[in-house]
Amino acid sequence: MSGSILTPGLVGICRALVEIILGVVKAIFDALQLPGVGSWFVSSGVVVFCTYLIAALVMLLWAAMINLLLVLWVERKLYARIQDRRGIMLGFPWPWSKKYKSGMTNVGWGFLQNVADGVKLLQKENLTPAVADKLMFHAAPAMIVSSTLMVFAVMPFSEGLYYAKVSLGILFILASLSIAPLAILIAGYSSNNKYTLLGGLRAAAMMMSYEIPLILCVIAVVVLSGTLDPFQMVAAQERPLYGFLPSWNVFSIPQMLGFVVFFIALVAELERVPFDIPEADAELVEGWTTEYSGMRYGLLFGFKWLRALAGTGLMVILYFGGWSGPVFATFNVLGYPIPILPQEFWFLLKVYVSFMFIVLLSWSIPRIRIDQLLKIGWNRLIPLALLAILGATVFKTMGWF
C-alpha cells in the first residue's frame, strides 16, 4: 500500500545531483589552482541553496508545465468529444507513420495545439490601455500567478514528490487560493472598462462567498482527521474500511454531505461554467480579462487551469485518499524498490478523473445567474457545510469514526 517512485524524495534527489555537479566544479577549480574558490562551491550554504533552487525548478516544471499542458489537452479533447467532434488535432509528425508527410499535421492527437497557442500568445503585442491604472493593471496578473504557484510548493504529489513538508499544508493551500478574488477585482477595476469592472465585481463576490463553504467543509474533514498535514491526512485514509473499501474520507458518513458541498464550492472557486458569470463569453466579452492581451492574457488563461489542478489536488488529498492505492508488485533496481504502480500514478489518476468529471459538468450545464449564484452560496451551501461540521464533531466525540 505504499511505494513512491522517488524514494529519497525530490529534495533528496536534487541534493545528490547538486553535490555531484558542485563536486565537478570544485575539481575544475582545484585543477586551476584556486582551491579557495573550489571549496566555497561545496560549502553547505551554496549546496543547500542550489538544491532548493533546482528542486523548485523541477517542481514548477512538473506542475506548471507538464501537468498544465496535460490538463489543457484533456479538457479540450473531452469537451470536443462531448460536442461530438474530434477536437484539437495538431499532432507531432512521427517519421514512421504513413499518414504524415512532413511538418506539423492536422491529423493527430492534438498535444501540440496548446504549445502553438502559447507561442501565438507570446508573439502578440502586450497592450496597456492608456487610461488604465498602470501599477494595478500590471500587478494583478502577477498576484494571481504567484498565489497559484505557491500552492505547488506545499502540495505533495506522493510521499516523495514534494517540495516542502509543511505541517500546516492544507491551511497554506487555502490561504494562497484566497488571494485570487481580490486580484481579479483589481484586474477588473484597473482596466478602466465598464464590462471588466462588472466582471471583476461579480467574480470577487462569487469567489468570496463560495470560499466560506469551501473552508467550512475543510474544517469538517480536519475535525475528523485531527491534522492539517497532508501527509498525515493521507496516511489516516489508508486503512481498509469494510474489508475491501479503502477508508477514504468521502465514504465516511459525515463527509458525504461535506464532499458534495466542497465539490460545488470548488467548481465555483475555479470559475467553471455553471459558475462562469465573471467571464461569461456571450455577455461580457471575456469578463475581467478583456483588456489583457498577449502573454499576460496567456498567463491568466493558463492559470485558470493550474488553479483547477491545485483545487482538484486538494480535493483528492482531503476526500479521496491522496496517493493511496494498491501497489501490485515492486521491482528491486540497484537496491531501490521501484513499484509498478507508484503513488504518483494513483494521485494523478484521481486528479485527472476528478478533473474530467468537472469538465463533463461544465460543458453540459447552462450558466447560473449572478443572483441565483449568490443565493445558492449563502442560503444553501453554508447551512449544509455547517451541518457537515456538526456531523463530523458528533462522530468524533462519540468515537464512531
Next chain:
Amino acid sequence: MIDWELALFLLFSVIEVLSAIFTVTARKMVKAAFWLLITLVTISGIYILLRAEFVAMIQILVYAGAVPTLFVFGIMLTRSKILEEGEAPETR
C-alpha cells in the same frame, strides 16, 4: 556572513511601511485597498520570520483574502458613481 533573517526583516519592513504610507495618501480608494493588501501580506511575512506560521496563514486567509475585498465592496455600495474618485460628493 549575512544575517538572512535581519535582511528579510528589513526588506519586509521597508515594503510594509512604504505601502502603508501609500495606503493613507492614495487619491483613489481602490488603490488604497490595493496597497492595504500589500501591507497585510508583508506583515504575514514578518510573522513567519517570528516563527508564528499559523498566525501568518490566518493573516493571509482572513486579512489579505477578505478585508480589502470587503473594503472595495463598501466603496462600491456607498458611492454615487461606481468606484469613481474618492473625493467627497458635492453638497447640494
